[in-house]
Amino acid sequence: MTTALASPYAAEYQTIASGLPGQELPWLAALRSEALEKFSEQGFPSLRQEEWRYTNVSAIEKKLFSPAATVAGRSIDKAWLKLYQIQDAWSVVLVDGHFSAELSDLDELPENVLIMGMTEALIKQSETLEKYINKAVNAEEHGFIAFNTAWFTDGLFVQVAAKQVLAKPIQVMHLSTKPEVLTATRTVIVIDQMAEANIIETFVGLDNAYLSAAVAEVFVGQNADLTLYKTQFESEKAYHFSGTYVKQERDARFTHHNFALGGLLARSDLHTELGQASECELNGLYLGVKRQHIDNHTRINHLKPHGISRELYKGVLDDRARGVFQGRVIVAEDAQKTDSQMNNRNLLLSSDAEADSKPQLEIYADDVKCGHGVTVGQLDEKSIFYLQSRCVDEEIARNMLTFAFANEMVDKIKIKELHDMILEQVLTRFPQEGVNKEWL
């Protein structure tokens, strides 16, 4: 039946297979070959798949990116890196899909906290990883997941032991430095019961066309608390996919902040499964300019009673940009007393921009409180009028309000250094008059 492979990537696989980490582990080898088979059949997702109906990734098939052969750690411009790096944090730097020891900083790590590159972890922690890899993610879901499982070259493994509260955030940098390169990284984050951590995933790249396809699996233990930040500043020629798949145990709290500013075509998947009385808060901001296509896909699966979920995604779309929001809340039969609220707000600034929104509620329990809201539209005319009546020029008033609309999401960041860094990036999108830093 595989007379023609669904994707040219599959044909290339054998040339890189031997270099992939963990090939000597039978369980991983089995996962990889299964994933390869799946991917060879399906290829990357097509528009015919309901969850991908607004995002066409066929350009990735046409480009045929290849994995980076060598690590280019040395040639990284430190000043450029600093723009995106938090100083007061443990940092892990992945360059073109490979862990760079010299750029990473893991000094003074508490004893019961493990942070290491995935290649290293597959050697030292393979038994632990076997319990987690492919456990939070549904391998059948779509081609990118199978692709990542088969192709991943490195990544990150974090395990925070029970009751450990991390003093500093952990930042993992996914750098893409070369043209036409594909990076596939796999991350496993395990926060054991009652532990607390802040983790920042940053995606940046030099001004090239490349493909970055990352998958993260996150396990938040009983009564544990994890805040995950995703800051996506890929180059404006880049293709980006990142999937974060979360499992929350009883009473676990999970907060996610998603800042999607970069990429020519960027898709983010965020799925979480809630246990009894667990809570999740998902915040997102996507700013699209030029020909950017930014797709945010979230799924909140309430499996047990008393769960709480809150979601707010905001989009500002200019030029010919297209913003997509697909949010799905599922409340299982068991999940009585679920309280769920989802909101999506879009601002269209240009007549060539487009916003597509698909919020979904799928509810099988009766004693629940669920709602969602979507708006697509313009700034409030009354607010503009108010500012005008206070002698603010109309254009400046619009800029101020647009910025304020986006800034609400930035203000939710609790880490000062990160807040300032993201604000800086958001401000690059608001060069106009009326948005000055003084009044921030």
Add this chain to the structure above:
Amino acid sequence: MSASAQEINNLINQEYKQGFVTELETDTFPPGLDDSVIHKLSKIKNEPEFMLEYRLKAFRHWQTLKSPEWAFVNFDPIDYQSISYYSAPKRKEDGPKSLDEIDPQVLEAYKKLGIPLDEQERLAGIAVDAVFDSVSVATTFKGKLKDVGVIFCPISEALRDHPDLIKQYLGSVVPHTDNYFAALNAAVFTDGSFVYIPKGVRCPMELSTYFRINAANTGQFERTLIIADEGSHVSYLEGCTAPMRDENQLHAAVVELIAMKDAVIKYSTVQNWYPGDKNGLGGIYNFVTKRADCRGDNSKVSWTQVETGSAITWKYPSCILTGDNAVGEFYSVALTNNYQQADTGTKMIHIGKNTRSTIVSKGISAGKAQNTYRGLVKVLKSAENARNYTQCDSLLVGDQCGAHTFPYIEVKQPSAQVEHEATTSKISEDQLFFCQQRGLSAEDAVSMIVNGFCKEVFKELPMEFAVEAQALLGLSLEGSVG
């Protein structure tokens, strides 16, 4: 809480009151579908040549299609060869000229349904087209309508008498290539209503069609076409019932509405097909394509539907807002109980400037039913200052049912304003307690709360229908009022 919940459950399970069968001598095609059936159908209806071609073209297209599977409903594949595509009460030669000639059995059936075809009866303000299985058996007030120029007749009659209008408009809103069931309908539709309101005429009375499935083993494929010419106004009602049977019967209808400049069409449905029994056995599959084209500037189409019946409901009455300042409205109450499944909603396509649309959808799910709202609001680049407001609320009664909301919002015009809001909850204990504490019984309280929940939609229905709809909902939630 459990006591009141149980009461609610008991009360919901009321009997289907329109489930009788009328014993009649009928002309029925043997089951099966091929070219010869379509030739025969066309011949029996005495259709012009172009219709036969149209049907055959649709049939060829249908053969290339696969039954769609995207909807949130489950059913065994339908065997299209085991359905009879035509069934009609035996006719005396040319068919009835007046009411006296109609089979008294048929008249009796309609009387039982509360739809007296006798023009002197209490529904004097409404003209009725009564469709019995595959044919229209009577149309009342034809003469009175003719005086003002309104054409209201069975579509098979329109095919013979007004071929120009048919040629111009049939399939112009829902082409035979639209979807699987639309293609099937185009190939084998048997009857339905045709309405033409001439320029500037305000239709003097409500028009109404009453669909009745009676024969076993048949499908009903009706086709309705309403054209409101410039500046005209019409309000159209539709009702449906079927006997109780253990088998599933297919009802695949197509409704096309065309509103010209300044025209207003109001289309109301109270759908009460047999929903199947408590164990999900039997019931009608209601797979319907309904679409309105607001072609002219300032035109308006308003869909109101109360969906209480059918084992499976699958329909999306839509508006294409082509003209500038066109208005589309959709008000819906969908009640599902036992094993009923409903996947219903609307599409609002904004093309013209300043087009406005309102969607209010209320879903009530009880027993083991699944109730889905699926809707699309699409604002094209040309639709400057388009405005949409959507509200979808779902009410869950019992812990084994499901309520789902799948809206799609696509906006390509920055001056457009689109708002969507949805909530899902159960009947609030507090509200129930409050009502009971004021002396209402649990069932009255539930009925009152549900009616209040649906009020926004009911107030859009014409008087007679509003009463019927409220009674229907009331019945579903009543029982032993005491």
